[in-house]
Amino acid sequence: MTTFITRRILQTLAVIVILSYVCFYLMSLMPGDPVDMMVASNPKITAEDVARLKSLYGLDQPVYKRYASWMGSILQGDLGYSRTYRVPVQELMGPRLWNTFLLSAISLILSIGIAIPLGVISALKPGSRTDYIVNLFSFGGISIPSFWLAIVLIILFAVKFPVLPAGGTQTIGASDLGLWADIKDRSIYLILPVLSLSIQQIGRFSRFTRSAMLEAMRNDFIRTARAKGLSRKTVIWQHGFRNALIPLITILALSFSGLFSGAILTETVFAYQGVGKLVYDSIIGNDYNVAMISFVISVSMVLLMNLVADIMYGFADPRISYQ
Numbered sequence: 001m002t003t004f005i006t007r008r009i010l011q012t013l014a015v016i017v018i019l020s021y022v023c024f025y026l027m028s029l030m031p032g033d034p035v036d037m038m039v040a041s042n043p044k045i046t047a048e049d050v051a052r053l054k055s056l057y058g059l060d061q062p063v064y065k066r067y068a069s070w071m072g073s074i075l076q077g078d079l080g081y082s083r084t085y086r087v088p089v090q091e092l093m094g095p096r097l098w099n100t101f102l103l104s105a106i107s108l109i110l111s112i113g114i115a116i117p118l119g120v121i122s123a124l125k126p127g128s129r130t131d132y133i134v135n136l137f138s139f140g141g142i143s144i145p146s147f148w149l150a151i152v153l154i155i156l157f158a159v160k161f162p163v164l165p166a167g168g169t170q171t172i173g174a175s176d177l178g179l180w181a182d183i184k185d186r187s188i189y190l191i192l193p194v195l196s197l198s199i200q201q202i203g204r205f206s207r208f209t210r211s212a213m214l215e216a217m218r219n220d221f222i223r224t225a226r227a228k229g230l231s232r233k234t235v236i237w238q239h240g241f242r243n244a245l246i247p248l249i250t251i252l253a254l255s256f257s258g259l260f261s262g263a264i265l266t267e268t269v270f271a272y273q274g275v276g277k278l279v280y281d282s283i284i285g286n287d288y289n290v291a292m293i294s295f296v297i298s299v300s301m302v303l304l305m306n307l308v309a310d311i312m313y314g315f316a317d318p319r320i321s322y323q
Helices: 002-028 034-041 047-057 063-075 089-124 129-143 146-160 179-217 220-227 232-259 264-269 275-284 288-316
Strands: none
Touching: 002 063, 002 288, 063 288, 089 129, 089 179, 089 232, 089 264, 089 275, 089 288, 129 179, 146 179, 146 264, 179 232, 179 264, 220 232, 232 288, 264 275, 275 288
């Protein structure tokens, strides 16, 4: 197991370096570097000033040298400076990561808590009215575009029936009223974004759960467990559901990786100050320091959760060995 984890960690680091370089190169192809924006805002700037500024920022060097300098700064703990927000990237990313983690974690927990029982019930009664109803809502949740669903929720609960805020993260000054007042205020602003994300995830998770359970319940060991006189609950959860966990672990691990990458469309529509909206704004504003750090975090989380999923396979199915 130790050898397997060490090898996977080294592979993960290599993939992060390669992908971050590709992203850095693509960002360098975007028009409008910091000096170009200075020139656009100050027509009196001279060619000598432009050359001096490009040399100061290292923009006159090849991409691979700029990438090596950027990576060296990252390894030393310097994440750079946000050109758009005029603050260090680490000061900007901390609150945004926390906001995204809250939104994504609540949505994921709610989705899992609803989708897995629905998927199991649907799989145990294939072709029944319950199965048809669950499938109908599942396909509906999967098919609805996230931005459209977000707009509909805003129209219903913020315009037609103004009981919830249309967007934002928290009321200005609410954090000064105390801990519980701050938690209550943030919770109100989370309701619509959480609903928007959860409805889609519930449909996807319930479909995967139903498919995995149907396949698991058709196996010979289920027939054997029933023949041995085991209770229906034991057969379903200890024999059927445990064997259905293998594909579910993959889906849930990849979904968990989105806790720190953000939901760009949902956060943008609701003006929620998370990482997803930050990435969108930084790309539009060519704030490559913020965009690159966000990209590295997203890639790292995806690769890390893939490793966690591989390890969890061994706990779900003792037949899997990493020796």
